[in-house]
């Protein structure tokens with residue numbers, strides 16, 4: 001059920017985790033809804049399947065697929081990105097310290113700061129683009145951090161973290177490096193090859209790709225971590241439905257072409273925004289002025305399809321602007337075929353208000369989809385007019 005191998009991502013994306021079914025020749029893995037599996041004698045299973053929470057054929061296909069795409073030995077599927085995040089907590093003990101990127105999805109910080117903290121896990125928010133600060137924060141010896149949590153590019157500021165450098169420091173100190181690879185996807189970035197221990201996804205985003213499934217995935221090549229993750233996946237039980245696994249796998253088949261198109265659109269939009277008098281500052285890691293451009297070239301295939309920017313004027317201007325677009329839908333989430341727009345401070349990142357992760361109130365975040373880019377630019381242009389965005393700083 002692992003599918004053919006290739007050193008070309010585009011081929012793997014189409015085939016990973018699936019081979020034509022031995023009995024029927026079906027080219028798509030079946031959605032196996034059975035919650036339990038007949039044993040031919042006590043403990044004598046057919047293919048290791050006993051009970052649907054512990055393992056399921058459709059889920060196993062998806063897990064094989066994400067492992068193949070991340071260049072990993074092991075894959076794990078969960079009911080959401082945060083369920084995958086929660087399962088990584090089970091690798092820690094009370095008294096442990098985690099160093100976390102100071103710009104992450106608001107829900108990741110909320111889980112760490114409001115839940116993990118109650119179980120004796122300390123979380124330090126650190127600018128992981130500052131390697132001296134990272135070294136100091138990780139520390140050494142008995143007091144060293146137990147886990148380093150990288151998100152890159154970060155949500156929503158689109159900072160880019162040097163995975164190889166940070167993972168190297170973490171390894172020296174005996175810490176586990178996790179990379180939330182949601183914004184990049186394994187098509188653009190391969191965290192394990194850069195030295196990370198675990199790659200994490202909200203499969204709800206680019207991997208699913210169609211705004212119709214909530215899911216989470218982990219990939220690792222470390223057998224010791226895999227054994228503990230497998231145990232906790234079953235013990236805690238936050239597993240996805242077989243239908244959800246099917247939807248994520250269906251999304252994976254077109255991941256490479258969607259990412260190429262969405263990134264090309266994002267490039268055009270970022271350059272266009274960068275030249276507009278209404279716009280104060282644009283973040284897209286591929287822009288010529290970006291401090292991350294050289295690192296992106298080293299670490300990523302392409303800079304990705306997320307863009308964030310600030311407009312001239314008060315917060316009310318930004319609020320009017322995001323409500324004035326017609327093709328860009330005002331909504332949380334990202335990574336699907338349709339373009340979305342939002343204000344992180346008031347929407348996806350409300351839970352980081354008054355924390356070290358607070359984001360500028362007027363920051364606008366775009367998840368650029370695969371529509372015709374001329375239509376997307378025209379939509380933003382008409383929204384400048386409708387929202388009466390000032391053409392110069394006021």
Ligand code: P1T
Pocket residue numbers: 080081082083105107108151155180182183201202203204214215216332333334348
């Ligand atoms: O929503 P869920 O599938 O549980 O995934 C959480 C998550 C994890 N990591 C990153 C980088 C994410 O962006 C998310 C979810 N983010 C949004 C809903 C958002 O609009 O940013």
